[in-house]
Amino acid sequence: MDLVCDSANSMQKIPTNSSSPGKAELPLDLTGPHITAGASAAHRLYQALCEMIVSGLVKPGEPLPPSRTLAKQTGFRRNAVVTAYERLIADGFADATVGSGTFVAARIPARATEPKKPKIVVEAPKQGAFSLGCTHIDERAVQRFRAFVGRRMRAFGSEHLHYGDPRGSRELRAAIADHLLSARGLRCDPDQIMLTSGTLHALRIVLSAILKPNDQVWCEDPGYPAARNTIAHCGYRAVPVPVDQHGMRVAKGRTAGPNARAAYVTPSHQFPLGVQMSMPRRLELLDWAKQVGAFVLEDDYDSEFRYDGAPLMSLAGIDHLQRVIYMGTFAKTLFPGLRIGYCALPERLIGDVTAARAALDRFPGTLMEGAVADMLNSGAFAANLKRVRKLYREARDALAETLEARSDGALSVPVPSQGLHLVARFDPSVELSVAAEAKRAAGAEGWLLADTYSRARPLPGFVLGFSGHAVPQLVASAERLARESRAALRVKGKSARRA
Numbered sequence: 001m002d003l004v005c006d007s008a009n010s011m012q013k014i015p016t017n018s019s020s021p022g023k024a025e026l027p028l029d030l031t032g033p034h035i036t037a038g039a040s041a042a043h044r045l046y047q048a049l050c051e052m053i054v055s056g057l058v059k060p061g062e063p064l065p066p067s068r069t070l071a072k073q074t075g076f077r078r079n080a081v082v083t084a085y086e087r088l089i090a091d092g093f094a095d096a097t098v099g100s101g102t103f104v105a106a107r108i109p110a111r112a113t114e115p116k117k118p119k120i121v122v123e124a125p126k127q128g129a130f131s132l133g134c135t136h137i138d139e140r141a142v143q144r145f146r147a148f149v150g151r152r153m154r155a156f157g158s159e160h161l162h163y164g165d166p167r168g169s170r171e172l173r174a175a176i177a178d179h180l181l182s183a184r185g186l187r188c189d190p191d192q193i194m195l196t197s198g199t200l201h202a203l204r205i206v207l208s209a210i211l212k213p214n215d216q217v218w219c220e221d222p223g224y225p226a227a228r229n230t231i232a233h234c235g236y237r238a239v240p241v242p243v244d245q246h247g248m249r250v251a252k253g254r255t256a257g258p259n260a261r262a263a264y265v266t267p268s269h270q271f272p273l274g275v276q277m278s279m280p281r282r283l284e285l286l287d288w289a290k291q292v293g294a295f296v297l298e299d300d301y302d303s304e305f306r307y308d309g310a311p312l313m314s315l316a317g318i319d320h321l322q323r324v325i326y327m328g329t330f331a332k333t334l335f336p337g338l339r340i341g342y343c344a345l346p347e348r349l350i351g352d353v354t355a356a357r358a359a360l361d362r363f364p365g366t367l368m369e370g371a372v373a374d375m376l377n378s379g380a381f382a383a384n385l386k387r388v389r390k391l392y393r394e395a396r397d398a399l400a401e402t403l404e405a406r407s408d409g410a411l412s413v414p415v416p417s418q419g420l421h422l423v424a425r426f427d428p429s430v431e432l433s434v435a436a437e438a439k440r441a442a443g444a445e446g447w448l449l450a451d452t453y454s455r456a457r458p459l460p461g462f463v464l465g466f467s468g469h470a471v472p473q474l475v476a477s478a479e480r481l482a483r484e485s486r487a488a489l490r491v492k493g494k495s496a497r498r499a
């Protein structure tokens with residue numbers, strides 16, 4: 001604490017020969033951050049006394065020791081102590097009465113009377129088995145990435161010394177355009193690509209370019225809670241639209257959100273249920289968008305991790321980027337800490353979205369762009385995906401098999417043909433509290449399926465991540481969760497019979 005005392009001129013003389021014994025040893029801290037190094041002895045002592053008083057180590061009204069005693073305790077000269085006491089009194093931290101001595105003031109100014117600041121706790125996302133959003137990056141890919149970053153840093157030059165294109169470097173945008181064509185059947189020009197710091201960032205930028213405050217946005221129900229939060233946080237209204245085995249129920253959207261001008265969907269692998277949006281439903285959604293002049297935001301978050309069969313073409317590919325904005329991320333294909341994602345824009349939106357980006361945060365950081373372009377262009381990215389896909393498939397199978405085998409029929413676990421998470425469900429008649437209790441008792445991470453619902457009737461179950469976790473750890477955690485699921489069901493069954 002650095003207390004500024006500007007009332008030194010109004011100091012009053014204090015009785016230095018008081019008869020009050022005061023505290024034998026004051027709890028003074030003469031070295032902490034509240035002390036100004038190099039200040040005079042009197043000032044440092046004054047600061048230590050203030051700190052002691054405002055932090056409540058001595059109470060209001062308590063006597064302070066005579067100056068001679070304090071000089072002895074601290075090793076300071078007596079006149080330094082007297083000066084410190086005088087400033088203390090002048091600033092209202094102490095009172096003096098001739099003949100009785102010096103006392104801590106009955107009412108303390110400054111910090112002791114300030115309201116206590118609330119303790120701010122920010123919980124970092126957990127990383128144990130089942131937590132979502134963990135990735136694995138193969139050691140060979142790490143080495144290539146390190147080498148690319150090193151090379152780019154050594155060549156550090158003028159391209160980083162000025163403000164850049166709000167869409168990011170053309171080199172990386174061109175590499176992404178090539179990737180989208182080969183991996184997702186999406187043909188677009190690098191000019192249509194914008195780099196972002198992830199999917200939610202892309203969502204925020206695009207919505208701010210196409211919507212007005214309070215506009216409606218259709219969202220899948222159940223759906224990705226983080227996207228719903230972003231939409232609400234930006235001042236738009238997320239309208240829950242139910243999902244069935246064909247994906248978002250467009251007809252329901254038309255009645256629930258008739259004025260919506262945007263829809264956020266995960267058509268290739270619905271989050272969290274995992275269904276693939278059927279072709280008739282895709283066409284119905286695109287028809288709606290054309291008819292009302294709306295845009296569809298396609299979150300294609302995990303299509304690179306397809307385990308069985310060929311992926312369906314992206315919605316944006318079917319639409320030829322007319323009414324669909326495609327959003328992708330390196331958070332899963334490389335690692336979340338990279339904070340690089342991208343969107344592919346219909347040509348008619350490039351101007352508005354670029355202006356929105358410039359207004360929000362100017363342009364993306366340039367340091368990592370080159371190395372990520374090198375990963376894509378050298379084939380290291382594709383090679384890593386191939387190796388990691390194999391690991392994730394093994395993790396998926398081990399998790400699904402263990403849950404099915406150990407839960408004794410309590411859980412059904414459809415094996416997803418894509419992605420980095422699976423859903424394990426109880427029978428729909430089971431109370432939601434059974435899943436919550438099992439998760440708590442097992443100390444499991446991941447999510448309750450019910451937490452991904454907005455308005456639709458939630459189903460009891462879990463959303464469990466399997467990527468980036470070692471198989472033995474996943475299996476042990478799955479055994480625990482299966483055991484606790486059986487136990488929670490038994491307890492509920494008993495209490496229902498009793499009632």
Ligand SMILES: Cc1ncc(COP(=O)(O)O)c(C=O)c1O
Pocket residue numbers: 132133197198199200201224266271299301328329330331336341
């Ligand atoms: C449905 C969905 N979309 C997108 C993402 C990636 O988001 P970001 O790129 O903002 O990290 C995730 C990450 O877990 C996700 O689950």
